[in-house]
Amino acid sequence: MELIGDDHELYDVLRRPAQPQYDHVRPEAIARCRTAEDVAEALAYAGSRSLPVTPRGGGHCFAGRSSTTGLLLDLSPMAAVSVEGGLATIGAGARLAEVYRGLHEFGLTIPAGCGPTVGIVGLTLGGGLGLLGRRYGLTCDRLLAATVVLADGNVVVCDDDRDPELFWALRGAGGGQFGVVTSLLFAAVPSPAATRFRITWPRDRAADMIDAWQQWAPDAPDDITASLTVTADRVEVFGASLAAFDPGPFADGEVDVRDDLSWPDLKRSLSEGGSDERILQSKSEFVRTALPRATIDELLGSGCELNFTPMGGAYNRVPVDATAFAHRGERFLLEHTGPDGDAVRRSWSVAHPHASGRVYPNFPDPALPDWPTAYHGPNYNRLLSIKQKYDPTNTFHFPQSLGGPR
Numbered sequence: 001m002e003l004i005g006d007d008h009e010l011y012d013v014l015r016r017p018a019q020p021q022y023d024h025v026r027p028e029a030i031a032r033c034r035t036a037e038d039v040a041e042a043l044a045y046a047g048s049r050s051l052p053v054t055p056r057g058g059g060h061c062f063a064g065r066s067s068t069t070g071l072l073l074d075l076s077p078m079a080a081v082s083v084e085g086g087l088a089t090i091g092a093g094a095r096l097a098e099v100y101r102g103l104h105e106f107g108l109t110i111p112a113g114c115g116p117t118v119g120i121v122g123l124t125l126g127g128g129l130g131l132l133g134r135r136y137g138l139t140c141d142r143l144l145a146a147t148v149v150l151a152d153g154n155v156v157v158c159d160d161d162r163d164p165e166l167f168w169a170l171r172g173a174g175g176g177q178f179g180v181v182t183s184l185l186f187a188a189v190p191s192p193a194a195t196r197f198r199i200t201w202p203r204d205r206a207a208d209m210i211d212a213w214q215q216w217a218p219d220a221p222d223d224i225t226a227s228l229t230v231t232a233d234r235v236e237v238f239g240a241s242l243a244a245f246d247p248g249p250f251a252d253g254e255v256d257v258r259d260d261l262s263w264p265d266l267k268r269s270l271s272e273g274g275s276d277e278r279i280l281q282s283k284s285e286f287v288r289t290a291l292p293r294a295t296i297d298e299l300l301g302s303g304c305e306l307n308f309t310p311m312g313g314a315y316n317r318v319p320v321d322a323t324a325f326a327h328r329g330e331r332f333l334l335e336h337t338g339p340d341g342d343a344v345r346r347s348w349s350v351a352h353p354h355a356s357g358r359v360y361p362n363f364p365d366p367a368l369p370d371w372p373t374a375y376h377g378p379n380y381n382r383l384l385s386i387k388q389k390y391d392p393t394n395t396f397h398f399p400q401s402l403g404g405p406r
């Protein structure tokens with residue numbers, strides 16, 4: 001373990017969080033960890049000084065949970081990606097662009113998210129939605145094993161046979177609660193050639209397009225993932241298709257299709273639109289039934305950007321108690337984003353009566369009143385007992401974490 005100390009200049013360059021709201025939360029020290037043993041040493045160091053401790057992967061947590069005034073575990077030196085017999089071992093410091101690049105060399109990939117600098121562990125522990133998800137499930141649905149350093153410094157490899165309850169909890173409850181993951185083993189899938197599509201209309205067509213999208217995208221064939229975004233000047237349906245692309249109910253827009261892209265090229269082509277910019281304010285909720293037209297009209301008056309992500313497909317074919325991810329019956333995820341927090345809250349309140357009350361653990365919302373139900377649904381009590389077993393002293397904690405704040 002290498003201790004960097006509170007050298008803020010270096011910190012700015014090395015490990016600034018992706019969310020600007022948390023730039024001011026400075027760690028007392030940063031432990032650069034190259035191995036699981038380094039992590040155990042860092043945990044002992046924090047314990048001996050009564051410092052709060054938190055791991056950081058890609059630093060993208062919307063609620064700043066990988067920021068601390070105590071000891072920050074920087075896992076970026078552990079970013080190796082290796083493949084053997086269709087199984088991918090990925091170090092905790094890897095970000096999605098490195099994962100896709102590393103696996104593509106072997107003709108493989110995993111279903112995972114779009115932001116190229118999102119960390120693989122943070123994404124996986126909260127579920128992992130992405131363009132291959134309707135075909136292959138969440139990122140965590142492809143997880144076969146994880147190496148974890150527990151609060152007492154013990155290193156365990158968990159899977160369906162070894163520490164199965166811990167392995168269950170790591171698949172979807174959200175990061176930073178049970179231990180520090182140092183590597184993940186995935187069942188990879190073939191890296192496909194695919195079609196990237198973008199269909200755009202002026203904003204005054206947004207209500208019609210949302211209406212058509214919500215009837216179609218969650219039930220589309222598994223090979224098609226079509227998201228919808230409404231911005232200040234336009235509405236856009238975009239995504240990927242593993243089969244020949246048919247624009248279906250959207251043929252009257254301005255259609256931009258690129259066929260036969262390699263998977264990394266397709267990912268790059270979609271992030272060219274700027275999907276990895278630093279988001280200022282965001283609230284979201286899952287939706288199980290179509291939004292009424294009057295609600296759509298009201299949402300469009302809120303002044304926020306609206307992002308609709310389809311669920312269904314393989315996401316929803318996994319039983320709710322098979323992993324900790326409790327949101328297996330949802331049709332889509334609706335996100336409200338923008339620089340004005342009041343506008344974001346107003347927009348969320350308009351949709352809320354028609355939403356399911358469930359919230360994606362990877363899009364945490366500190367203002368939720370009943371967060372145990374929102375994030376964990378019927379899996380909450382089982383998660384509490386696993387937390388009690390694996391982190392009885394609540395070393396890994398934050399507001400809304402399973403052990404509660406200390």
Ligand SMILES: Cc1cc2nc3c(=O)[nH]c(=O)nc-3n(C[C@H](O)[C@H](O)[C@H](O)COP(=O)(O)OP(=O)(O)OC[C@H]3O[C@@H](n4cnc5c(N)ncnc54)[C@H](O)[C@@H]3O)c2cc1C
Pocket residue numbers: 018054055056057058059060061062065066075092112113114115117118119120121122123125126127128129130174175176177179180181182275276277279362363
């Ligand atoms: C621009 C952007 C694009 C996104 N795109 C997608 C997307 O396409 N699909 C999707 O599903 N989500 C997406 N997300 C949400 C993303 O999944 C979450 O923000 C996720 O938690 C980020 O993980 P991270 O490692 O980058 O963040 P971090 O802030 O580093 O970590 C998130 C949480 O996990 C914990 N953690 C990190 N590393 C470890 C570890 N090794 N062991 C234990 N706990 C750990 C942290 O302590 C923190 O609590 C996006 C977010 C942003 C900001």
